[in-house]
Amino acid sequence: MNSQIAAPRLANIRLHPIKALDPVSVEGARVGPNGGLELDRVWALYSADGRWVNGKRTAAMQLIRAAYAPDISSVTLTVPGDRRDIPAMTFAFPGDSDGAAEWFSMYFEQAIQVRYAREGFPDDGLASGPTIVSTSSLETVCEWFPGMTLEEARRRFRTTLEIEGAPAFWEDHLFAESETAVVRFKIGDVAFEGSNPCARCPVPSRDSRTGATNDGFQKSFTELRRAQLPAWAPADRFDHFYRLATNTRIPGVESGKLLRLGDLLLLS
Numbered sequence: 001m002n003s004q005i006a007a008p009r010l011a012n013i014r015l016h017p018i019k020a021l022d023p024v025s026v027e028g029a030r031v032g033p034n035g036g037l038e039l040d041r042v043w044a045l046y047s048a049d050g051r052w053v054n055g056k057r058t059a060a061m062q063l064i065r066a067a068y069a070p071d072i073s074s075v076t077l078t079v080p081g082d083r084r085d086i087p088a089m090t091f092a093f094p095g096d097s098d099g100a101a102e103w104f105s106m107y108f109e110q111a112i113q114v115r116y117a118r119e120g121f122p123d124d125g126l127a128s129g130p131t132i133v134s135t136s137s138l139e140t141v142c143e144w145f146p147g148m149t150l151e152e153a154r155r156r157f158r159t160t161l162e163i164e165g166a167p168a169f170w171e172d173h174l175f176a177e178s179e180t181a182v183v184r185f186k187i188g189d190v191a192f193e194g195s196n197p198c199a200r201c202p203v204p205s206r207d208s209r210t211g212a213t214n215d216g217f218q219k220s221f222t223e224l225r226r227a228q229l230p231a232w233a234p235a236d237r238f239d240h241f242y243r244l245a246t247n248t249r250i251p252g253v254e255s256g257k258l259l260r261l262g263d264l265l266l267l268s
Contacts, residue, residue, distance in 0.1 A: 008170065008265040010187055011135055012162035013037075014154065017075065017093060019044040019121050020054035021066040023158070028260040031190060034119030035129045035250035037259070039072055040160060042094050044121040045104055046113040053104075053112060055203040059211030062203075064107065068093065077103055127195035129248035130160035136168040137244065144224050145214070155208035157200070159245045161187070163265055172197065172233035173267070174246040179237065182249070188263030190254050197233075197243040204244075218242055 014023040019041040029037040045053040055061045067076045077100070078088040086107050091100045097114040104112040115121075122128035138153040154162070163171070174183050174194030183194035205217035225241040 008134065008163035008166040010161060010259065010261055010263040010265065011164035012154075013259060013261065014158075014160060014162070015040045015072070016158060016160075017042060017068060017072060018066055019052075020061050021064055023155070024068045024072060028258050031250055031254050031257050031259070032119060033255055034122070035252070035254075036120040036122055037130055037160060039094070040130070041120045041122065042116055042118060043097060043100070044115050044117070046115060048111045048113075053108065055206075056201045058108075059206055059213070060108070062206060062208060062211040075100075079107060082107075124195075124198075124247050127247035127249050129192060129195075129250040131158075131198050131245045131247055132161045132163060132171050132174060132194075133157065133159040133245040134166045134168065134170045135162055135164045136166060137171065138162070140168040140228070141221070141244070144220065145217070152208060156204040156206070157244055158203070159198075161259070167230075169228070169230050169233065171246045172230055174248070175234065175237060177234040177236060184268040185265060186268070187265045188257075188259055190257045190259055190263075191251055193249040193251070195247045195249055197237055198245040198247050199240075200242050200244060 013026050013029050015026060015029060015037060016023045017039050029040070032038040032040070047053050051057070053061065063079055063082070065078045065080060068074070072093060074090050075093045076088060076090040079086045089103050094116050097116045101112055101114040104114060138150055138157065141153050142148045142150055174185060175196050176183050179196065185192050185194065206213050222241045225243065229235060229238070229241070
């Protein structure tokens with residue numbers, strides 16, 4: 001299927017209000033001040049040495065459950081099965097970062113700061129927009145790793161926008177053959193610039209609920225991604241093949257615009 005035939009639609013919007021913790025699915029989200037989505041990754045955890053505390057650094061992060069009020073005005077934090085009986089606590093979001101910091105400090109048994117930034121804490125500072133993946137791509141990954149459900153794949157790869165109506169890895173259309181160029185497209189009324197294929201960290205190799213590592217995951221994923229790279233993918237952009245989804249930028253003039261489920265993705 002070529003890019004002119006496909007008519008992908010926005011099928012899933014998953015915000016991760018606290019960086020590295022559980023997502024919340026929404027029907028619509030506005031573009032924020034730094035090209036990300038409002039309320040996406042606006043809290044981030046830091047240790048006393050100023051380093052991020054996230055799933056890349058410690059699998060203990062993945063034992064924490066975060067459940068949000070329907071309007072994301074509060075978050076309830078729990079650690080199911082923790083032998084220390086860490087209490088479940090609810091905090092105003094995003095206002096009560098200090099209260100949440102005390103809870104995280106208790107859980108990690110070290111001083112934790114919770115910092116709030118309205119513009120969010122993107123993984124890629126040069127491409128701070130939402131990551132995009134197709135449902136078919138995630139389904140293909142599930143085929144590579146029998147026993148992995150689609151929801152588990154979503155939780156592991158933590159992509160913000162998911163599109164349907166396109167074949168596996170169609171999102172590789174959304175970055176150019178040169179890193180100095182961009183691919184321009186729109187989802188609904190929002191203009192995007194596709195930047196690069198998203199490099200993955202250790203998090204997708206772990207069970208999203210327990211943090212247990214799938215031995216050989218990264219090696220197997222890399223080999224299969226290389227073997228099944230679509231003809232349309234700019235192969236020169238893959239210095240390695242442990243990559244899934246496309247990183248994007250959203251121009252500043254798009255701030256405040258609304259993305260909705262069902263919006264069409266159209267290449268410029």
